[in-house]
Amino acid sequence: MTQINQGDDNSTNEGESMTTETVPSSLAGVAASRSSSRKPGTLPMGAGLEARGVHAWFNKHLALRDVSLDFGFGTVTALIGPSGCGKSTFIRTMNRMHEFIPGAAMAGEVLLDGKDIYAAGTDVTKIRLQIGMVFQKPNPFPSMTIGENVLSGIKLAQLKVDNKDDLLEECLVRAGLWSEVKDRLSAHGGSLSGGQQQRLCIARSLAVKPRVLLMDEPCSALDPGSTLRIEDTIGELAKTMTIIIVTHNMQQAARVSDYTAFFLSDGGPGQMVEVGPTSEIFSRPRDKRTENYVSGRFG
Amino acid sequence: MSTTIAAPPDKRVLITKPRTSDRIFRGVVTAFGISALLILTLIGVFLSVRGIQTFHSQGWHFLTNFKWEVVQNDDGTATSNLGIGAMLLGTILISIVALLIGVPLSIAMALFLTFYAPAKLKTFLVSVVDLMAAFPSVLFGLWGFFVLMPMVTYWAKLIYKYFNWIPVFSAPEPFFERSPFTAGVVLAIMIIPIVTSVSREVFAQTPLDRIQAAYALGATKWGVIKSVVFPFGSSGVVGGAMLGLGRAFGETVAVFTVLNIVFRGNWHVLYGAGGNVASLIILKWGESTGDETTALLAAGFVLFILTLVVNLSANFIVRRSVKSGK
Amino acid sequence: MTMTVKPRKPWAPNRKDRVRSLSVLAVAVFGAWAVVSFTGLSGKIGFIFSFVLIYTLVQAIVGVRLRGSKALGDTVAQSIIYLGSALVFMPVASILYMTVTKGIKGLHFSLFTASMSNASFLDPVGNGGLLHALVGTLYLVLIAMVVSVPMGILTALYLTEIKGKGAGFIQFVVQAMSGVPSVVAGLFIFTSVILVSPLKTSAAAGALALAVLMIPTVTRTSQEVLLLVPTDLREAGLAMGATQWRTVAMIVVPAARNGLITATILGVARIAGETAPLIFTIGGADKLNMNPFKDYQSALPFYVWKGLTLGTPESLQRAWTGILILLILVLSLFVAARSLGGRRMAK
Numbered sequence: 026m027t028q029i030n031q032g033d034d035n036s037t038n039e040g041e042s043m044t045t046e047t048v049p050s051s052l053a054g055v056a057a058s059r060s061s062s063r064k065p066g067t068l069p070m071g072a073g074l075e076a077r078g079v080h081a082w083f084n085k086h087l088a089l090r091d092v093s094l095d096f097g098f099g100t101v102t103a104l105i106g107p108s109g110c111g112k113s114t115f116i117r118t119m120n121r122m123h124e125f126i127p128g129a130a131m132a133g134e135v136l137l138d139g140k141d142i143y144a145a146g147t148d149v150t151k152i153r154l155q156i157g158m159v160f161q162k163p164n165p166f167p168s169m170t171i172g173e174n175v176l177s178g179i180k181l182a183q184l185k186v187d188n189k190d191d192l193l194e195e196c197l198v199r200a201g202l203w204s205e206v207k208d209r210l211s212a213h214g215g216s217l218s219g220g221q222q223q224r225l226c227i228a229r230s231l232a233v234k235p236r237v238l239l240m241d242e243p244c245s246a247l248d249p250g251s252t253l254r255i256e257d258t259i260g261e262l263a264k265t266m267t268i269i270i271v272t273h274n275m276q277q278a279a280r281v282s283d284y285t286a287f288f289l290s291d292g293g294p295g296q297m298v299e300v301g302p303t304s305e306i307f308s309r310p311r312d313k314r315t316e317n318y319v320s321g322r323f324g
Numbered sequence: 325m326s327t328t329i330a331a332p333p334d335k336r337v338l339i340t341k342p343r344t345s346d347r348i349f350r351g352v353v354t355a356f357g358i359s360a361l362l363i364l365t366l367i368g369v370f371l372s373v374r375g376i377q378t379f380h381s382q383g384w385h386f387l388t389n390f391k392w393e394v395v396q397n398d399d400g401t402a403t404s405n406l407g408i409g410a411m412l413l414g415t416i417l418i419s420i421v422a423l424l425i426g427v428p429l430s431i432a433m434a435l436f437l438t439f440y441a442p443a444k445l446k447t448f449l450v451s452v453v454d455l456m457a458a459f460p461s462v463l464f465g466l467w468g469f470f471v472l473m474p475m476v477t478y479w480a481k482l483i484y485k486y487f488n489w490i491p492v493f494s495a496p497e498p499f500f501e502r503s504p505f506t507a508g509v510v511l512a513i514m515i516i517p518i519v520t521s522v523s524r525e526v527f528a529q530t531p532l533d534r535i536q537a538a539y540a541l542g543a544t545k546w547g548v549i550k551s552v553v554f555p556f557g558s559s560g561v562v563g564g565a566m567l568g569l570g571r572a573f574g575e576t577v578a579v580f581t582v583l584n585i586v587f588r589g590n591w592h593v594l595y596g597a598g599g600n601v602a603s604l605i606i607l608k609w610g611e612s613t614g615d616e617t618t619a620l621l622a623a624g625f626v627l628f629i630l631t632l633v634v635n636l637s638a639n640f641i642v643r644r645s646v647k648s649g650k
Numbered sequence: 651m652t653m654t655v656k657p658r659k660p661w662a663p664n665r666k667d668r669v670r671s672l673s674v675l676a677v678a679v680f681g682a683w684a685v686v687s688f689t690g691l692s693g694k695i696g697f698i699f700s701f702v703l704i705y706t707l708v709q710a711i712v713g714v715r716l717r718g719s720k721a722l723g724d725t726v727a728q729s730i731i732y733l734g735s736a737l738v739f740m741p742v743a744s745i746l747y748m749t750v751t752k753g754i755k756g757l758h759f760s761l762f763t764a765s766m767s768n769a770s771f772l773d774p775v776g777n778g779g780l781l782h783a784l785v786g787t788l789y790l791v792l793i794a795m796v797v798s799v800p801m802g803i804l805t806a807l808y809l810t811e812i813k814g815k816g817a818g819f820i821q822f823v824v825q826a827m828s829g830v831p832s833v834v835a836g837l838f839i840f841t842s843v844i845l846v847s848p849l850k851t852s853a854a855a856g857a858l859a860l861a862v863l864m865i866p867t868v869t870r871t872s873q874e875v876l877l878l879v880p881t882d883l884r885e886a887g888l889a890m891g892a893t894q895w896r897t898v899a900m901i902v903v904p905a906a907r908n909g910l911i912t913a914t915i916l917g918v919a920r921i922a923g924e925t926a927p928l929i930f931t932i933g934g935a936d937k938l939n940m941n942p943f944k945d946y947q948s949a950l951p952f953y954v955w956k957g958l959t960l961g962t963p964e965s966l967q968r969a970w971t972g973i974l975i976l977l978i979l980v981l982s983l984f985v986a987a988r989s990l991g992g993r994r995m996a997k
Contacts, residue, residue, distance in 0.1 A: 078655065080655050080657070082657045091655070120540065121661065122536060122539065122540060124659070124661040125536065125539070127443070129659075130657035130658060130659050131657065131658060131659075131660070132655040132656060132657055132658050133655070143658075143660035143661075144660075145660070145664050145666065146666070146716075148716070148717045148718070149661065150542045150543065150544055150717070150720070151542065151717075151718075153539060153540055153541065153542045154541070154542035157540060157541070158536075158537075158540035160533055160536065160537060160540075162533055164531070164533040164534050164536075164537045166534060166537070166538075166551065166552065166555075167534075167555075167556075168555035168556070177538075177541065177551065178541035178542060178543075180551070181538055181541050181542060181543035181544075181547040181548075181551055182541065182542040182543065182547075182720060183719060183720040183723075226537070229537075229541065230540070230541070233541055233542060342893075342894070343893050345893050345895045345896075346893045346894045346895050348895070349893075349894060349895035349898070350812055350894070352804070353804050353807050353808045353811070353812055354808055354812060354814055356800075356801055356804035356805050356807075356808060357804070357805050357808025357809065357812070357814070357816070357817075357820050358816070358820070359801060359805065360801075360805055360820060360823050360824050360827055360865065360866070360869070361819075361820060361823045363827065363862060363865070364823055364826060364827050364830075366838070366842060367830065367834065367835075367838045367862075370838055370841040370842040371834070371837060371838060371841060373841075374841050428734065429734050429737055429738050430738070431734075432730060432731045432733075432734025432735055432737075432738075433734060433735045433738045435731050436731050436732065436734070436735040437735075440728070440731060440732070441735075449735070449739070451988075452739060452742050453738070454984070455742065455981070455984065456741075456742055458919050458920075458923075458980050458981070458984050459745065459923070459977070459980075460922075460923025460924070460925065460951055460954075460973070460976055460977070460980065461832075461923070461924075461925060461926070462923065462925045462951050462954050462955050462958065462973065463745065463749065463923070463954075463973050463976075463977065464745075465958060466954070466958055466969060466970065466973055467741075467744070467745045467748055467749070469958075470748070471744060471745075471748055472741075475695075478695070479695065482695070513741045516738055520738070544720055544721065544723070544724035545724060545727075545728070546723050546724040546727035546728065547720070547723070547724070549727070550723075567829070570829045571829075573831065574829070574830075574831025574832065574833065574834065575831070576831065576832060576833040576925075576926040577925045577926050577955065581958065602831055602833045602926070605833055605837070606833065606926060606929050609929060609930065620837075621837060621841060624833065624834050624837040624838075627831055627833070627834055628830065628831070628834045631829050631830065631831050631834070632826055632829070632830075634829070635825065635826050635828075635829030636822070636825075636826050638829075639822065639825040639826070
């Protein structure tokens, strides 16, 4: 597991061979301690997701400047920072949802297993199948039942599944919703509570077997009880996939994540100030601004 | 100490006493607000008062009778045998053709404008569609007769040649000019603007978060349209199509120009004989007297009720679908 | 790293994509040409038919090769949607082209200075003019405006400012009214005015029929515009102790002024080309009639209608020229409404 610091531009050229050779000094220890989990072959689902010099624009407005981050398989990375710091913009560049906003532009690369997801000729729908996303507001499809919602990705992407019932159960179990809805799978998604709907959306994302799951403030619209349940779910999911979560809630970041990246905008474009193991970011951050933020002096 | 919870106090009734100027203002504006209702009612009243004689003399048979005859008797009186059955049948036939052609094209256009067209092209095409709505119907008549009809007649011959084994596409004799099919194609073009703009409005209201959720699951654009946009907007499109149907029922001049009006129940769409209530009225108006004029007013009343029902249900559907999306 | 990074749009079609879609188009055109030349299918219809088929097919094959089987539905749907939109566009282009090319042949100066009082529709095109029709249309539009603009705007004010108990219902009624067929509006004025009141067949009677059609358009557009006036403005007025009447008259209506003018223009554009109601109400004169309240009157659409129904080459030429002038009139109103209110207001 490596984390490339902002501004580190000397890394090797991207290409098929690009894996995890670049180990910046500051986090080398952490990387070494966890690198055993990334041996090729041992984990077929392994997905290294890496952002390199990502910039994002909305028309002329530069919203995000030069973010480089590496997300190792099986880790949970929290992106924190005050509103408008570009963390949501950043997460949306990671599965190419950024481009839906009219006037959007970007620079840099996002590498999934070493391959740029923005490369010409890439099938964007395949990228999104591998990098799933859960949104701020629960958004189950209202015209579909609970069961159909979970399997909607299969239908949308026209994937072949041997046993739909098994998959349905598996996804709902992993999302921590199975026991609550197993008797009413044919009820409409809208009949669930907000927290249940959000877990339904997580289950829906899981059905297409993504290797990375992006979560954009998944709990901001939920009550504390539902939030806790989703945090438990995140812990479970992290055993089999890479998770990136944007959150406003620093306690949540501290609870669920292995690594934390702090984003900040000083009036100009959002930038990543610092990244490191969560415990370090919260106990002894290297940057003064991070310290001010995590200690609650602003934001 | 009792622990009963005190009942909440009664709500105060808020009374505002408007000033005189406001009372006059509200009164005048309300009166005008109600005037729309008054006009609509008056239309119904005046047409039905005049037309009721026809229902007296011809009975309900007026609606189903295919004949339209006034026979001069020897003693100077006239016996009339009048009905709009053929015209009603024709109106429905033409409108069905118009919907079958116009609605799919409108949906395609609305989808193109909402999800495919680049911004500049979109602005341009929206103007084009609005422009279409502003074309006078006599222009559609003129253009329909001289430009479209020769083409449509050619298509009709082709369809007849290959599909005359389907009853609707058969014809008693190979005469395809000014057929219900021709009128239907002209009407299809005329209803496209309204159906397109209603559909576009409904499509554009599809919640963005659901569209994004579908994309995030790896859906293609068509997948998103099929699974998110259509379920959300289908009732709005149905409402838009019904508004188009209302237009199609009431269109007069353009249909009159491209349709051969014949008092005979004809359901062969390709065959050059059709009917249309609105066109009947202007066809017979100039030469009509007495009973016949009254019957035309009765026909107008039937047309009014027909379009009213279609429009009200259309608006009801559109409004419901637009509301439910929020 | 310094700020020398250029924004990219990796999702926009690049050169390779463009070349690919152009080649698909070229293949389809060539294929359709080949089909038309060498098989039984022929003519424009045959070309369009085979073009559509080949285009969709090639597009689908390319899509599936690049993106797998799920691209099949996507590309086929896209082709259909593109072609459907093109089909909608074609009649508009054809109508404009025909109107201009046919209508321009009959243009001459005396069109605007002479009526048909000394000429017949069957005469050579240079005889007579349509001054009487222009005057008639002017009267019709003016009187219809005088009647329907106050009614429409006040009804809109009722719906947006008073919001009485009946507002929902009135809204429904206005929508129903906008669906009243024009022929019914004509019959209505014939039975309710011409038959029973002192006002007989004249421009004013025709204008009343047109007003029935214009009121809902004015009401709905005004309502949309009034709704755009921020609630803050109204509250600011009321909070200063102004009456509702003064607030509406001095704040709301002035704020929406341009939009209300747009509503009027759109209403006029809606009725200027109506023909059917005039058949029952204005009689259709061939000579100039300067009295809008008495005697038969003509109008541009009526002039076109007459030329069309007479059906001789000369009368048809008059119809095309008349419709060209009518179209120019309607289009200028349309453009005026656009430039004044913009799309937001004028929708």
